[in-house]
Amino acid sequence: MSELAEGAAAPDFEMAGEGGPIRLSDFSGRPLVLYFYPKDDTAGCTREAQDFSAAVDDFQRAGVAVVGVSKDSLARHKKFSEKYDLRIQLGSDPEGTVIERYGAWVEKTLYGRKYMGIDRSTFLIDSQGRIRRIWRKVKVPGHVEQVLQAAREL
Numbered sequence: 001m002s003e004l005a006e007g008a009a010a011p012d013f014e015m016a017g018e019g020g021p022i023r024l025s026d027f028s029g030r031p032l033v034l035y036f037y038p039k040d041d042t043a044g045c046t047r048e049a050q051d052f053s054a055a056v057d058d059f060q061r062a063g064v065a066v067v068g069v070s071k072d073s074l075a076r077h078k079k080f081s082e083k084y085d086l087r088i089q090l091g092s093d094p095e096g097t098v099i100e101r102y103g104a105w106v107e108k109t110l111y112g113r114k115y116m117g118i119d120r121s122t123f124l125i126d127s128q129g130r131i132r133r134i135w136r137k138v139k140v141p142g143h144v145e146q147v148l149q150a151a152r153e154l
Contacts, residue, residue: 004103006134010034010125011101015091016074018081022067022091024129031064031154033147035122035138036104040072040080040090044120044140049080051144053087064151069093070118124150 004011014023024032035052037045052059052066059066069091072080077090091098099105099118106119120140124133124147133150135143 004123004131004134006131008131010123010129010131011098013098013101015069015093015098017067017089017091018074018078019089022089024125027065027125028129029127031062031127031132031151032125033059033064033066033122033151034069034102034125035066035120035147036069036099036102036118037120038118039070040076041083045070046080046084048120048138048140048143049086049088049090050084051140053085055144055148056087058148059151062148062152062154064154065089067091069098071096071099122147124154126154 010024012024014021037048039045049068066088068088071094072092074092077092093099096105104119104121107114108117119136120138122135122138123131126132
């Protein structure tokens, strides 16, 4: 699959969510922050979800929805959400279909060992379904503020 670029049409998707399926078409006419993270209830992923949750009112005022995506099950998402009182929608993509469509399934290296995993990445999709900003290899501190600023500029 070719690398996604800013300005390209966002790949269509459908995945399980706590309130039913989550589809790109659900956000037609309004911007969406779609972010991918490796695993529920791990340090970086928890911090990122908490940061997005803390800023959810700011995103809503900007008219922007936020959805976090990992391979975790809906049951695990529910536990994660309840444990940290998260206010964002979480999508479950156990087969990794959506993750792969967005190029977030990548080779990683840890202590010299290579393995496949989720690249922490964020996509800002405009109300017409076009990718306006892409952040790859995200470092959590300060990331949500960058995304919120870009969202406000849409």
